[in-house]
Amino acid sequence: MDFDLTDEQVMIRDLARDFARNEIAPRAEYYDHHAEFPYDVIAKLAELGFMGLPVPEAYGGAGADTLTYAVAVEEISRGDASVGITMAAHTSLGIMPFLMFGSEDQKQEYVPPLAAGQALWSFGLTEPQAGSDAGATRTRADLHSGFWVINGVKSFITNSGTRISGGVTITAVTGGSVGDREISNIIVPAGTPGYTVSREYDKMGWRASDTHELAFADARVPEINLLGERGAGFHQFLRVLDGGRISVAALSVGLAQACYDASARYAEERVQFGRPIAQFETVRNKLVDMATNIELARLMTYRAAWLKDRGRDFRMSAAMAKLFAGEVATRAANDAVQIHGGYGVMEEFPVARYWRDCKIGEIGEGTNEVQRMVIGRLLGL
Amino acid sequence: MNIVVCVKQVPETTAPKEFGPDNRINRAAHEAVVNPFDEYAIEAGLQLKEKHGGEVTILTMGPSGAQDTMRKALAMGADRGLLVSDPALEGSDTWTTAYVLAQALRREEYDLILTGMESTDARTGLVPAALAEQLGLPSLTYASSVEVEDGNVSVRRQVTGGYEEVRGPTPALVSVVKGVNEPRYPSLKGIMAAKRKEITVLDLAQLEIQPDEVGAAGAKTKVLDVTPRPEKQAGQVISPDSPEEAARIIADFLQVNKFI
Numbered sequence: 001m002d003f004d005l006t007d008e009q010v011m012i013r014d015l016a017r018d019f020a021r022n023e024i025a026p027r028a029e030y031y032d033h034h035a036e037f038p039y040d041v042i043a044k045l046a047e048l049g050f051m052g053l054p055v056p057e058a059y060g061g062a063g064a065d066t067l068t069y070a071v072a073v074e075e076i077s078r079g080d081a082s083v084g085i086t087m088a089a090h091t092s093l094g095i096m097p098f099l100m101f102g103s104e105d106q107k108q109e110y111v112p113p114l115a116a117g118q119a120l121w122s123f124g125l126t127e128p129q130a131g132s133d134a135g136a137t138r139t140r141a142d143l144h145s146g147f148w149v150i151n152g153v154k155s156f157i158t159n160s161g162t163r164i165s166g167g168v169t170i171t172a173v174t175g176g177s178v179g180d181r182e183i184s185n186i187i188v189p190a191g192t193p194g195y196t197v198s199r200e201y202d203k204m205g206w207r208a209s210d211t212h213e214l215a216f217a218d219a220r221v222p223e224i225n226l227l228g229e230r231g232a233g234f235h236q237f238l239r240v241l242d243g244g245r246i247s248v249a250a251l252s253v254g255l256a257q258a259c260y261d262a263s264a265r266y267a268e269e270r271v272q273f274g275r276p277i278a279q280f281e282t283v284r285n286k287l288v289d290m291a292t293n294i295e296l297a298r299l300m301t302y303r304a305a306w307l308k309d310r311g312r313d314f315r316m317s318a319a320m321a322k323l324f325a326g327e328v329a330t331r332a333a334n335d336a337v338q339i340h341g342g343y344g345v346m347e348e349f350p351v352a353r354y355w356r357d358c359k360i361g362e363i364g365e366g367t368n369e370v371q372r373m374v375i376g377r378l379l380g381l
Numbered sequence: 382m383n384i385v386v387c388v389k390q391v392p393e394t395t396a397p398k399e400f401g402p403d404n405r406i407n408r409a410a411h412e413a414v415v416n417p418f419d420e421y422a423i424e425a426g427l428q429l430k431e432k433h434g435g436e437v438t439i440l441t442m443g444p445s446g447a448q449d450t451m452r453k454a455l456a457m458g459a460d461r462g463l464l465v466s467d468p469a470l471e472g473s474d475t476w477t478t479a480y481v482l483a484q485a486l487r488r489e490e491y492d493l494i495l496t497g498m499e500s501t502d503a504r505t506g507l508v509p510a511a512l513a514e515q516l517g518l519p520s521l522t523y524a525s526s527v528e529v530e531d532g533n534v535s536v537r538r539q540v541t542g543g544y545e546e547v548r549g550p551t552p553a554l555v556s557v558v559k560g561v562n563e564p565r566y567p568s569l570k571g572i573m574a575a576k577r578k579e580i581t582v583l584d585l586a587q588l589e590i591q592p593d594e595v596g597a598a599g600a601k602t603k604v605l606d607v608t609p610r611p612e613k614q615a616g617q618v619i620s621p622d623s624p625e626e627a628a629r630i631i632a633d634f635l636q637v638n639k640f641i
Contacts, residue, residue, distance in 0.1 A: 007449065011456060011572045019566055049569030062569035 009068050016072045019048065020079025025350075028080035031208035032353050037162050038208050041083055046117020050076070050087060055095060060112035066243075067305040070250040074298070077254030078261070081357040082208035084254060085364070088247035089158040089209075090114070093365075094121030097169050097185065097240050101228030106187070110166075119166030124154040124188075124214060125237055131155075132370045134171060134183060134234055139216060141172035141186050147220045148172075148186050150194070154214040156364075161197040161212035165190050168214060171233050183233035187225040194219030205356040242315045244365050245322035246308065249301040252325035252361040256294045259329070259336035259354050263287060267339055277339070286335045294332065297325035316378040323371035326361035333358040382435035382529060384426040385463075386495045387482060387512070388454055389416040390447040391502040398502070403597075404604040405472065406502055408444075415450045418497030420564035421557045425527050426495050427458045428562065433529060436460045438489065442470060442481050448580050455575040456567030462580035463489075469585055472597025475503075479511035481595055484588040486516060493534060494554040498523055509556035519549030522556040 005013065024041055031038045045051055054069040055061020064072075069091065077084025095114050098107055098121075113119050130136035139152025150172060160168055167189035176182035188195050196215045203211060228236055264287055267278035277283045300321040307314035336351040337344035344351050362368045392398070392411040399407040415423075426437045437459040441447050444466060451462045465485050473481065486494065494513075499506035513520030524536035525544060534553045537544040567575070585592060593599060621627040635641045 007452065008572060008576060011452065011567070011575075012569060015566055015569075015572065047568070048566055053569065057573075062573060064569065064573075 005067075005071065009071060012064065012068055013071045013075055015048070016050070016075035017078070019045070020076050020083075024076065024079030024083050028082070028208070029348075029350065029353065031080070031082065033207075033347070035202065035207040037210045038080075038083060038086075039163070041080075042086060042117065042120075042164075045076070045083070045087060051090060051117030052095065052111075052115025053091065055091075055099065055111060055115040059099070059107055060115040065305075065309045066246060067302060067309055070246055070301055070305040073247045073250040074254035074257070074301070077251040078258045080208065081251060081255045081354075081361075082206045084251040085206050085209045085248075085360075086120075086159060088244070088251055089122070090117075090120050092244040092247045093123035093240060094159065094169075096243055097123065097227060097236065100239060101185070101232070101236050105224075106227065110187070114166065119164050120159040120162055120210075121166050122157050122160040122168040123237075123240065124157050124160070124168045124170035126155045126157070127153060128155055132366055134237060135181065137171055137173055137181070137183055139170060139172045141170075141174050141184065143174070143223060146223050148174075148223060148225060150186065150188065150216040150219040150221070152216050154216075156201065157212055157214050159210050160214055161200055162210045165197070165210070167192075169227055170214075170216075171237055174230060174233075176231075182231045184230050185227040185233045185236050186221060187227055188216075188219060188221055192219050192221055203360075205353075205358070205360050207356075241365055242318055243308065245318040245371075246301060246304050246314070248361060248365050249297070249304065249318070249321035249325040252322075252329040252358070253294060253298045253301055255354060255358055255361065256290070256297065256325070256329040256332040259332035259351065259358075260287065260290045260294060262349070262351050262354070263290065263336045263339045266343075283339055286339060290332045290335055293328040297321065297328045300324055316375055319366075319371045319374045319378070322366070323368055323375070326358075326368060329358040329361050382429065382433040382492045383438070383490060384429060384435065384493045384495060385438045385440050385486060385489060385491045386419070386422050386426045386454070386459065387440050387497075387508075388419045388423065388451065389497075389500045389502075390414070390441065390443045390450040391416045391500055394501045400607045403472070404607045413446065413450055415453050416497055416500045416502075418499055418501065418557075418559060419454075420497075421559055421561050422495040422497045423454050423457055423459060424562045424564040425555075425557050426493075427565070429493070429527065429529060430458075435492070438463060438491070440482060440485055440489075441465070442473075442478060442485075445582065448582075451580055452575050453567060455578045455580075456571040457565055458567075458571060459578075461578055464580055464582045465584075465588065466582055467585045467592075467595075469592035469596045469598075472600060473595050474600035474602045475505050475507040475511055476601045477595045477599045479508050479515055480599075481585075481588065481590065482508070482512050483515035484590055485583060486512075488588075492551045493529065494518070494552070495527075496554070496556045498556050498558045506556075509554060513554035516554070519553040521547050521549055521553060524555050524557045525561050527555055527557065527561065 049062045052061035053064045057063040073088050141148040141150045173181045174184040194217050198213045198215045201211045270277045304314050304317035304321045333355040337355050390413045396411040399410045401407050430437050439454045439459045439462045442465040496509040521536045523539045525539045526537045528535045535548040538547050
């Protein structure tokens with residue numbers, strides 16, 4: 001076993017860490033407060049190559065492995081989870097489906113500008129009545145004289161409504177009957193007539209990340225915009241989510257680490273009854289438990305990434321890492337606010353934001369409950 | 382235009398310094414980083430290369446582990462590395478360091494040598510001038526801007542209350558101050574490319590240096606003692622009876638201490 005990162009991974013981690021500390025964290029409060037998309041931060045990340053980290057160099061990416069990508073998402077999220085999810089959703093949900101299922105032409109056409117971060121791409125699975133239960137998908141795409149005609153609504157779609165959003169890959173019912181629907185993935189570029197980016201959500205957390213509802217009213221795209229095989233959509237999005245869980249786990253680890261960083265610093269500075277509160281066992285134990293759980297969550301996340309990089313079955317490890325890291329981040333944020341006392345409730349301290357940000361890690365890309373269903377199924381229960 | 386940037390590996394700058402029994406900094410105690418002042422020199426070198434073409438070489442004297450920090454400079458965009466590493470170099474002072482760097486530079490073809498203004502560990506700021514002296518080059522230190530044109534290098538040298546404009550013919554040595562530029566982050570492509578760049582390791586024999594000329598044996602200075610900075614003393618608390626008295630006490634204080 002080798003728990004050491006390679007020299008190159010260490011350099012990328014240090015770069016992500018320095019960038020998060022110097023360029024992301026100082027702006028996080030502003031963007032969160034104004035629920036504003038951090039275009040300047042994303043542009044700088046793109047310039048450094050972070051928006052296409054695990055994309056092969058042949059398609060304009062940095063050619064890094066999944067572990068390096070997870071380490072980077074962790075460090076970026078340590079600065080701001082909104083930036084972390086923007087990068088993670090763009091990469092794992094936006095770009096990866098092209099690389100996994102796209103034709104060579106589709107990869108050549110769509111991936112290079114996305115890997116360069118010139119445009120963002122989204123993945124449209126969730127609907128008002130369907131999320132992880134994709135069998136309940138209602139959005140339809142019907143083939144009429146060489147065009148897919150799309151009708152329906154998609155909910156909570158990350159990165160879909162920015163100035164640089166290039167489009168969305170959606171799951172849609174392309175045939176079959178009730179109980180045996182045929183689901184396919186269709187590529188819908190921004191600007192397609194009939195495709196409307198509708199309302200922006202006012203979120204409790206990840207407020208600087210872009211989340212919109214999407215409406216499709218007779219939106220027409222050419223038949224070649226089918227991604228991979230017709231009818232393979234269900235299988236495809238499950239595979240997309242398997243990989244996505246690693247990056248959401250990494251995001252939660254980074255956020256939990258930020259909670260620890262802020263709490264340890266505060267507990268050393270804050271003096272009560274004549275000594276720093278870190279010297280009180282009750283506070284110290286919170287910090288110790290936080291650090292211990294973060295270490296565990298990080299190892300689980302790295303191992304899931306490591307399995308994926310070796311082409312092994314990583315599904316259960318990824319679901320476990322995502323579940324555990326999400327819960328760890330929520331506990332860490334809760335204790336971080338507690339350690340800060342009254343100041344923890346104040347928005348001028350970052351832990352208030354962490355407390356609002358952590359919860360989505362237990363919901364997005366499959367709730368804790370769905371993770372447990374996935375893990376239970378993989379355990380053969 | 383070929384540029385050599387002298388880069389030192391130093392202990393992580395925010396960590397408290399620890400000293401060994403010989404009064405030298407314990408470098409193993411903390412993570413090693415590129416001397417932050419040298420990052421400005423690297424950036425200045427890269428900007429000049431982007432403008433005039435040529436090659437940027439990173440020159441370091443240090444343990445073999447210094448290759449790790451040299452990789453950062455290569456990831457930022459420098460082309461190749463030269464590391465002078467030899468057990469006999471341990472204990473070198475500023476003079477012997479400058480001598481070793483000069484011997485390494487005598488084997489190189491260059492138009493400009495760039496250095497940071499000082500290192501964050503010893504902070505003497507002596508090596509740049511000593512190096513220029515040993516090589517017989519114009520020494521343009523504490524530069525807050527660097528321009529090269531028609532075989533001349535022009536800098537603004539930061540001095541108290543302003544700056545001087547200084548010009549000299551190349552080849553020359555320039556040391557830059559913090560703020561001369563904003564050092565870039567290495568890009569991911571730069572990091573990936575850095576591992577394929579060459580770092581040549583040279584020992585003393587290759588530089589035709591006798592072991593007793595350098596290291597503790599060849600040093601012209603020796604640190605006799607290291608004393609921590611005295612703890613800050615508590616300030617004096619004065620409780621004047623009236624605003625007038627307070628104003629008088631403050632005015633007296635400022636006058637006595639020659640602030641006004």
